[in-house]
Amino acid sequence: MQVILAQALLGLNVGVFYAMLSLGLAVIFGLLNIINFAHGAMYMLGAFIALIGYSFLEQWLGISLQIGFWASLILVPLLVGLLGVLIERLLLRRLYDLDHIYGLLLTFGITLILQGLFSNYFNVSGTPYPGQPESLSGVVNLGFMYFPTYRLFAIVFSLVVCFATWFFIEHTKLGSRLRAGVENPDLTQAFGLNVPLMITLTFAFGAGLAGLAGVLAAPIYSVSPLMGADLIIVVFAVVVIGGMGSIMGAILSGLALGLIEGLTKVIYPPAASTVIFFLMVLVLLFRPAGLFGKEK
Amino acid sequence: AGALSDDKIKIGVLSDMSGVYKSLEGPGAVIAAQMAIDDFGGSVMGNPIEIISADHQNKPDIGASTAREWIDAKEVDMITALDNSSVALSVQGLAKDKKIITMNTGAGSTALTEEQCSPYGIHYVYDTHALPVGTATAMVKNGGKKWFFITADYAFGHSLRDNTGAVVESLGGEVVGNVNAPLSTNDFSSYLLQAQSSGADVIGLANAGQDTVNAIKQANQFRIVQSGQKLAGMLVFITDVHSMGLDIAQGLQFTTAFVWNQNEETKAWSERFHELHGAMPTMVHAGVYSAVTNYLNAVKETGTDDTETVRAKLGEMTLNDMFVKGGKIAPNGSMLHDMYLVEVKKPSESKSEWDLLRVVSKIPADQAYISMADTKCSLVN
Amino acid sequence: MQPDQKPELLRIENLHAWYGESHILHGLNLTLHEGEVITLLGRNGSGRTTTLKAILGLVSKRTGSIRIQGTEIINMPTHRIAHVGKLGYCPEERGIFASLNVDENLELPPVIAKGGLSVDEIYAMFPNLKERRKSQGSKLSGGEQQMLAIARILRTGANLLLLDEITEGLAPVILKALDDVIRKLREKGFTIILVEQNFRFAAPLADRHYVIEHGQVVEQIDAADLEAKKEQLNRHLSV
Amino acid sequence: MTDHAREQATILETHGLTKDFKGFTAIKDINLSVQTGSIHALIGPNGAGKTTFFNLLTKFLKPTSGQIIYDGRDITHARPAGIAQRGLIRSFQISAVFPHLSARENVRIALQRKLKVSYHFWRPLRILDQLNEQAQATLEQVGLGKFGDVKAVELPYGQKRALEIATTIALEPRLMLLDEPTQGMSAEDVSTVTDLIKRVIEGRTIVMVEHNLNVVATLADQITVLNRGEILAEGNYDEVSNNPEVMEAYMGTTDAA
Amino acid sequence: MTNRILFILMLVAGLTAPFYAYPVFVMDLLCFALFACAFNLLLGYAGLLSFGHAAFFGGAAYITGYVTKEWGFSPLLGILAGTGFTLVLGGIFGFLAIRRQGIYFAMVTLALAQIIYFMALQLPFTGGENGLQGIPRGELFGFIDLNNPLAMYYFVFAIFLIGFGIIHRTIHSPFGEVLQAIRENESRALSLGYDVDHFKLLAFVISATLAGLAGATKAIIFQFAALTSAHWQTSGEVILMTLVGGLGTVFGPVLGAITVGALSHELSAFGSWVQVILGTIFVVCVMTFRRGIIGEIQRLVSRKQS
């Protein structure tokens, strides 16, 4: 029982990252109809910027400068978001009229570039991020196990971010404008709303969310150029299972699948890496549109 | 120079240049090989000595196809490094067909000199038989009877786990569980929790490099050691200790073939290496230097680069240099030499950045390595 | 032109517009003064909707000149035009956002100028919308959707309204109500371009009628001359 | 009339056909019957549910409830391709051709089906040549004889429309569903297509959606007026156009047109 | 006409290649060329973007390797076994994947392929990270020794030609005609009575099978079946090859495979820069060069003609 609880908690730990990434994908997909393959790479980028800010700036720039974890938590999403702005403005924007697969291919190319760049300068098996704040470095005794405070923080923080995003999109005026922009961009523009800007900002927001997840992940996992690639394919399966219908769907299926994966590690470890894909097959067979997806 | 097949000697350094094993061999191996060539004078019998190097990315197919091209089209005479057992096995197999010497310094699997031994394959620095002899024996004798393994899921990890398990059981211990973790795992937490709930005394880490570092660090995060279990890194390199820091690593015991500050000779060489590489050499770096040097010696002494002749000469030589004293290359390819059980110093004991290890005991070559009487290698019996 | 006319609000000169490769407007000219109500008449496909869309920049390409209170907007991006020209657009297909409820639909367009109606005033004007404030846009009847489409641009403070086929598919009772609404708006001083099939509905409301054919204005008829020019009008519009 | 005779006479019937879109009922309880050999027009204001009704008939949408009987068989749950194979073919509101195939190839795609080689990926394309003559004849029938080798994308709008009809009749449909066949056409094109429909009607039944009342007046034997998803009136042109309800809802007038 | 010239060029180049290039490398290119052609059949002619074709390429390699190594199958029989496996696998994947369209299709194929990847990693017979090593090349028809480089080369070239021929024929068959119709206007094809899903499925299966043929052959050449072949990055590479050469052109994928393959090989000394360069090519292709090399040439030629 203890084992199960412990593994469930670790599963949730993974689940919040699934949720944050599939949420970002869903937000971008919702407005741009594009699957951002580079989402994983942006997650990786987030972790690397945090790492570089903490460990390498001084060495590279020759000035004494270190960007701590809390600062990274704010700065990195902005920087990754900025990259999102550039990608959307300079590249993606020109592809909207074409088949959506071109958006997927473009972002795949960007993924290769980002991965390759970081593989050049950093060990592919990962570099540890030493910047975990002192205040979070302890352990919490949960009764059934010791759980690192930081991981608990990551879980709670991600949940807050996810639900805040959900609230923002589903329950605010800005959110309703976004949804209107999705439904009828021309008309929304005719009302004087700057839809291209909304699109850019949404893409940037999704990217920033991935970057944020990266910063959160950095102290837990070592920072590696491939960390996003390994994750993104699982997140794709999560998205297929959840369906792109709703923001809440993306969050819930991310969390649930993280848990399921965690529990599989106890019940039948060899299946842990594939259980989500098999669930995807089941969903495809019985509910092709996904659990939360809208029937066509 | 008529005796050489192609007017030059070309040495291939095939290593993990970007992955888990980058820091323990990788680019450092190219530097060590170059040092050996330079110390040798840069040429043999008036023929230049060249290095070609490549990244096998820990993928045996990439390793094998690179080696295939080196042999078929680039006239490579000897291949060294090969720091991944899967890669080493595939390249050694290919080199056997192609009649090329491999001097593997980085891989550990005993299969290289046992079931899959090759007349041209030399296993130079350590193997998964030698590693547990020191470490596991010491741990079991200190009361670590029940073992749980976290194993790198490929040839090397399996071999290390099996050999360690055998040592543990032969001393009256017990293996209570095992979990296979993929090579290059980022998050060991769920494996560690399984190990924790198994009730084992010792968690044996049958992995290497970055994987070992991650596992030990995360064990620290989850307070595994504080809860009463011991960690045993079955293959630890000085670079791993350096990257973990003494706070986390102190007291860890493991087996190694080389300690850089053991004597003046090793110290002098290691400091030269540090100069070029920015880090102290691992046993593997020192091994590459020694292997290349001795290969060149054999070529020079026989006056040819013919594989059979050079291999025969290497078998006859007694190897003495800063890395090895009185080493012998056995017919199964195993280079028999002494190993050391070392312990990581406490932060208070360490005098400099790289002053990390203390030698506990020496493990004589005949204990460390499988004897020719017991070997399963078909070349011997 | 009569000397006592109000100032000029909109002037379109030599407007050409395209959808992709197809050239739809071929040099259209028209002028509109503050407080006027005009109609664009024409057969299906003559380019009336396109004229409105071209003003808003919703075509793939446009050339010529469109000036609102003297400001040239031909090269402006769509989202700026509404602000600069204080425009409100009610599209042919109504454009009610299915995923938003009545309140959200109503509050969607940003306020672009002072002087718009308050939500309460709007609900007072359209009592049956008030009853359905929380209904999803997609669940409204055609008439309610049409009401909502007009109502939501009144909030924004726009004073130049572009209304496209607002009578389409509506029951006569609703037509009657719409007729009242337009009259009220006219009294309040709004300037309105009506695109209408339903000449019977539009005729009594408008100060002037433009007949469009193949993307050009072929006839311009003042309300006063309507009787006299009925013949011509019929010729142009007969289906 | 005996039941058998009735079946003969009506090729298509719907019983209580209903379509809900998440609470919005686009089609409500429609009972419609189409006489074999007739041209049956479906008119009504925008949003009345004509296209939706068409989509239900052609299986592009699943009905929420109700039944569709075609040729005496219940096809409510049949596959789209299945009903096409039984001779019920539609055309689209937006022009539907295969743009990068030549006009002849467009028609041949339709003809090809009856050769039953469509899955034969190992057979050369040559075996389709036997269809060329027939394809040409069909093109001639719609006045596209000269354009056999022209890519569909390069044809002017009216001719695309004609090509679409040629493709449809190549399947020798028993029941054709045409969605606004004259939409967006110039006056000449409209009369060409009207003539065309008159020519190809022999032996077939047509159900069409049409806004152009002239076309309806010239072609339709029977008219059903839809409004807000329900049938408002049925009858021939004179009956319908003088029906006050229709005048109100559709023509927007209270006087006779 | 141009196709005929290109075909003769390809034939001559293929027949003489081992005399001026490293044969094993050329064989590798041929496998990738066949793989890309098979992929192109699906994307270029049926409009379906599969992001999981590595599953077939890699899957077949493992099966072929296993049956030749452990069961002593002859190389030819081994290749047939591997190819047969992907025929079935293609059927299953296709059945699942065509339930979703567009980008979803791509994501589903990617995720399905990941199952195969993990199986290759974990099933006992595949050798996990070690891969399946030491697959014998064996003898063709019992008397041609494939350890002879030239014999091996011409065997591979023959397989390539057969695979290429099948694809070429499929494209120019009644089936291919319907496929093109479906790609151009799916709903219209449906309304003409074509069971669109069946056609897509058949196209998927043919494409998967031939991708398998390429992978099976590669296993014999390198005497190796490894995870790399089943990795998603290989799926990405084959997309790139097809895109560079020209989507929906007969020879594009061949040229693309040669270009990308040679480039990666030449640049392999630069380590991860290869990925950066390939990624950049991807971006450039998608942004400005969507027709690919052959596509652009065709456009230039046809522009000159008109």
Ligand SMILES: Nc1ncnc2c1ncn2[C@@H]1O[C@H](COP(=O)(O)OP(=O)(O)OP(=O)(O)O)[C@@H](O)[C@H]1O
């Ligand atoms: N998005 C579009 N793409 C291409 N052509 C279009 C588009 N929208 C309209 N058209 C064409 O432009 C022409 C003019 O259309 P417009 O909508 O302006 O006509 P209209 O006068 O408003 O008629 P109605 O609304 O009664 O159909 C028509 O021929 C129409 O087919």
Ligand SMILES: Nc1ncnc2c1ncn2[C@@H]1O[C@H](COP(=O)(O)OP(=O)(O)OP(=O)(O)O)[C@@H](O)[C@H]1O
């Ligand atoms: N997929 C859908 N989801 C929700 N509502 C829909 C959907 N499709 C159609 N509707 C609604 O159903 C009603 C009927 O639409 P339909 O397209 O059948 O009208 P129509 O009679 O063909 O009109 P038109 O003359 O404009 O073509 C409309 O109010 C429309 O908004």
Ligand SMILES: [Mg+2]
């Ligand atoms: Mg209009």
Ligand SMILES: [Mg+2]
């Ligand atoms: Mg319609």
